[in-house]
Amino acid sequence: MIGSSWQGLLPGAILAGTPLLYATLGEVLGERAGIVNLGLEGVMLMGAVVGFGTTVRTGDPALGIFAAALAGALFNTIFGFLVIERRANQLASGLALMFCGVGLSALLGAPYVGSQIKGLNEIRIPILSDLPVAGTLLFHYDILVYLVTPIALLVWWALFYTRWGLSLRAVGEKPTAAFAAGKNPYRLQYQALFIAGLLGGIAGAHLSLATAKTWAEWMTAGRGFVAVALVIFSKWHPLRAIAGALLFGGAIALQLQMQARGVPVSPFLLDMLPYLLSLGVLAVWGGARRHAAPASLGQVFRGTE
Amino acid sequence: MDLTAEQTNERFGFQRRWWASSIRFFGFLGLAFLVFALLLLAFGKNPIKAYADIFSNTLGSTYGLSEILVKMIPLTLTAVAVAVPSRIWLINVGGEGQLYIGALFATWGALTFNGLPAWILLPLISVLGVLGGGLWASISGILRARGWVSETISTLLLNYVAILLVNFFVFGPWKDPESANYPQTAEFVGAATLPSFAGTRIHAGFVFPLAALLLFYFVLSRTRWGLEMRAIGGNPEAARRSGIPIGGYMILLMFIGGGLAGLAGMVEVSAIQGRLRPSLSPGYGFIGFLISWMAGGNPLGIVAASFLLAIVTAGGDILQMAHGLPGSAVNILNALILFVVLSRQGRKGGFK
Numbered sequence: 001m002i003g004s005s006w007q008g009l010l011p012g013a014i015l016a017g018t019p020l021l022y023a024t025l026g027e028v029l030g031e032r033a034g035i036v037n038l039g040l041e042g043v044m045l046m047g048a049v050v051g052f053g054t055t056v057r058t059g060d061p062a063l064g065i066f067a068a069a070l071a072g073a074l075f076n077t078i079f080g081f082l083v084i085e086r087r088a089n090q091l092a093s094g095l096a097l098m099f100c101g102v103g104l105s106a107l108l109g110a111p112y113v114g115s116q117i118k119g120l121n122e123i124r125i126p127i128l129s130d131l132p133v134a135g136t137l138l139f140h141y142d143i144l145v146y147l148v149t150p151i152a153l154l155v156w157w158a159l160f161y162t163r164w165g166l167s168l169r170a171v172g173e174k175p176t177a178a179f180a181a182g183k184n185p186y187r188l189q190y191q192a193l194f195i196a197g198l199l200g201g202i203a204g205a206h207l208s209l210a211t212a213k214t215w216a217e218w219m220t221a222g223r224g225f226v227a228v229a230l231v232i233f234s235k236w237h238p239l240r241a242i243a244g245a246l247l248f249g250g251a252i253a254l255q256l257q258m259q260a261r262g263v264p265v266s267p268f269l270l271d272m273l274p275y276l277l278s279l280g281v282l283a284v285w286g287g288a289r290r291h292a293a294p295a296s297l298g299q300v301f302r303g304t305e
Numbered sequence: 306m307d308l309t310a311e312q313t314n315e316r317f318g319f320q321r322r323w324w325a326s327s328i329r330f331f332g333f334l335g336l337a338f339l340v341f342a343l344l345l346l347a348f349g350k351n352p353i354k355a356y357a358d359i360f361s362n363t364l365g366s367t368y369g370l371s372e373i374l375v376k377m378i379p380l381t382l383t384a385v386a387v388a389v390p391s392r393i394w395l396i397n398v399g400g401e402g403q404l405y406i407g408a409l410f411a412t413w414g415a416l417t418f419n420g421l422p423a424w425i426l427l428p429l430i431s432v433l434g435v436l437g438g439g440l441w442a443s444i445s446g447i448l449r450a451r452g453w454v455s456e457t458i459s460t461l462l463l464n465y466v467a468i469l470l471v472n473f474f475v476f477g478p479w480k481d482p483e484s485a486n487y488p489q490t491a492e493f494v495g496a497a498t499l500p501s502f503a504g505t506r507i508h509a510g511f512v513f514p515l516a517a518l519l520l521f522y523f524v525l526s527r528t529r530w531g532l533e534m535r536a537i538g539g540n541p542e543a544a545r546r547s548g549i550p551i552g553g554y555m556i557l558l559m560f561i562g563g564g565l566a567g568l569a570g571m572v573e574v575s576a577i578q579g580r581l582r583p584s585l586s587p588g589y590g591f592i593g594f595l596i597s598w599m600a601g602g603n604p605l606g607i608v609a610a611s612f613l614l615a616i617v618t619a620g621g622d623i624l625q626m627a628h629g630l631p632g633s634a635v636n637i638l639n640a641l642i643l644f645v646v647l648s649r650q651g652r653k654g655g656f657k
Binding site for chain 2: 038078082085086088089091092093095096097099100102103104106107109110217218221222225226228229232266268269271272275276278279282283
């Protein structure tokens with residue numbers, strides 16, 4: 001009996017890993033174009049609040065997801081303006097964006113605190129969901145969970161098998177070379193950040209629409225930063241990010257499961273698990289980091305002088 | 306010596322541009338306040354009344370002004386906590402967590418050695434505060450020095466861990482049995498409380514930021530260590546080849562930075578709260594980061610910027626209490642100010 005109840009862990013990991021994966025994929029795109037965005041936390045918050053507010057107003061979670069994605073993308077464009085147009089320091093700009101997202105989402109969300117929504121419907125895949133064990137474990141989720149793996153594949157394909165992806169990676173590695181080859185580094189970086197914002201917004205929407213089904217201030221609780229850590233963990237590769245998100249989602253799920261079943265450990269200590277896991281994993285991974293990171297990560301293309 | 310017009314411009318151009326860019330800078334700073342005002346307007350608040358309230362409650366009265374000074378004490382400390390490691394390009398975003406751990410260590414000292422007289426106990430818990438924040442930041446320093454984890458990521462993640470750790474103690478083993486449902490420790494004895502000046506909450510802890518700023522300035526400009534730090538900041542590879550222990554500096558500067566943030570935590574529990582609570586800091590560690598970036602690591606700039614952001618922080622409380630806005634809404638204004646500062650620094654060719 002105990003063994004079977006721990007089966008909740010896998011669905012929990014999938015559910016908690018989904019927003020992490022959306023966010024990580026966005027960050028992978030941005031970093032492949034040479035831009036570190038620590039403001040992902042703020043982008044997710046904007047997605048969460050706009051998605052939730054739209055759903056409360058219209059009653060349509062699909063519209064909520066759409067609005068969340070758009071809000072995330074526009075919000076991330078502010079960051080793009082700072083680091084691309086104004087050549088501001090990326091790490092500090094990202095943190096400023098996070099502050100802005102924390103404040104703006106609190107302001108936007110104030111009327112919706114305590115509102116209730118039905119949230120995203122669980123979609124049962126016909127036939128597959130009736131399978132004995134795998135059915136309940138793998139085929140009882142909302143639409144965003146089903147979509148995330150195809151999107152990861154899409155990002156992977158776009159990055160490694162299209163002309164656009166090649167140019168994008170060239171910008172992240174050596175913008176002057178990309179420029180010499182006739183590419184516009186700025187435009188490509190804006191595009192990457194816009195898509196990253198879409199994905200970050202969806203990540204937030206999944207938290208507020210599918211997982212929590214409410215809005216609370218700073219409800220992302222550092223997941224944006226965990227996603228930045230996940231990018232390093234997955235070595236800037238969209239497919240490795242799937243495994244990483246599942247692992248980290250597992251840590252969150254484990255912590256929730258242990259709390260739910262009253263394991264005699266303080267919930268505050270259990271809550272540390274995802275952050276400590278991020279740190280531990282990064283420390284172990286650290287050695288190989290240099291080889292995988294885009295060469296121009298964090299530096300801004302200043303034109304050919 | 307005769308100078309052509311062009312040479313004159315070249316010679317004095319720096320000063321002129323300095324003035325022009327200052328005016329532009331304050332113009333943009335005003336723009337940040339304007340955008341926030343429009344935002345307030347959009348949310349149905351009266352921005353003029355809001356700004357007037359903030360002004361009259363901070364700069365407009367002696368008490369208000371004294372409260373600004375009270376807030377400047379932890380803010381200056383957390384700003385120097387960022388400025389010190391930034392000399393060698395380390396980005397410490399963990400001030401908040403370091404502050405919490407400093408408060409935790411100081412609280413442990415205050416509750417354990419509560420029989421000691423003030424002249425031993427206060428220095429003891431100050432040292433404990435420094436030690437707590439310093440050791441916490443050293444984790445990130447070591448991870449970075451080994452080349453394992455970027456200090457930006459590790460300090461960010463450790464913030465959450467630190468706050469959870471304080472929550473654990475305050476809700477658990479250290480909870481004051483007499484305080485019913487409030488998660489807080491027992492109140493500090495008088496000997497563990499920093500004395501404050503008659504009628505205000507300004508307390509003896511104000512010597513800490515002053516000393517920190519003076520030492521920061523002195524060490525940077527007058528000692529061999531300052532020179533070596535400049536060397537590392539300027540060209541790490543050259544510094545390494547000339548035998549400067551870069552890894553050691555990384556750990557040491559993170560320790561000093563974290564120690565100062567920890568001291569801010571000690572000051573808050575000892576002088577302001579009188580006990581350890583989960584709601585120890587309204588984000589002093591994060592705001593310190595903004596201050597340090599605004600000031601570009603310049604000691605006088607840090608004082609000026611912490612004055613400005615202390616007003617904004619106090620303004621956040623006022624907006625929350627008198628205008629029914631969420632307490633974190635003021636983060637927008639913080640962020641807008643930082644946007645302006647960052648986009649200016651970027652065009653000037655980077656943060657020095």
